[in-house]
Amino acid sequence: MTSQFFYLPSDKKVEDEVRIKFTQGRIKLLKDWLQEKIVNKFTENEFTPKIFLNGFGERRKIVSTTIVTDKDCNITKKYNIDYNYYNAVVDEFCANNRCKIDKKDMEYLLMLTFRDNGIEVSPLKGTLNISL
Numbered sequence: 001m002t003s004q005f006f007y008l009p010s011d012k013k014v015e016d017e018v019r020i021k022f023t024q025g026r027i028k029l030l031k032d033w034l035q036e037k038i039v040n041k042f043t044e045n046e047f048t049p050k051i052f053l054n055g056f057g058e059r060r061k062i063v064s065t066t067i068v069t070d071k072d073c074n075i076t077k078k079y080n081i082d083y084n085y086y087n088a089v090v091d092e093f094c095a096n097n098r099c100k101i102d103k104k105d106m107e108y109l110l111m112l113t114f115r116d117n118g119i120e121v122s123p124l125k126g127t128l129n130i131s132l
Contacts, residue, residue: 001027001108005099027109030093030101034113037089038063038081043117068126079114079121080129 001007006026008019041063062085066078090106111128114121121128 001105003099003101003105005097005101006105029097030106030109031113031116033093034089034110035117037092038086038110039113039117039119042079042119076125076127077119078127078129079119080131083130083132086130 001023006023008014008022042065061080062082064080066080067075068078069075090101094100107123107130111121114128123129
């Protein structure tokens with residue numbers, strides 16, 4: 001983690017255990033937020049994952065799951081998140097907590113939140129996409 005949000009300021013003289021608990025608490029806070037705002041959207045059956053009007057007046061999906069196969073007939077799920085919705089969630093969290101979190105830290109914790117729910121995703125494998 002490179003964001004200062006996760007660490008106690010160095011001018012505070014506390015034991016390492018307190019620093020570790022502080023960092024774990026901050027990580028849990030962000031993971032709970034991502035669980036509520038993004039990961040749960042993939043599992044809620046009654047939720048209509050549509051927001052943000054496109055040019056034709058029809059609402060665009062903010063999250064979607066597609067099944068893809070490769071040339072060897074391996075079947076995988078691809079989790080897609082709308083970039084505008086993702087940015088809105090990140091900006092709302094940062095505004096509420098008066099912080100700035102690096103994009104890589106946010107993506108890493110998002111992948112960990114998916115993993116906590118039994119879903120293995122990775123942008124490198126193409127199973128997690130944040131796109132328009």
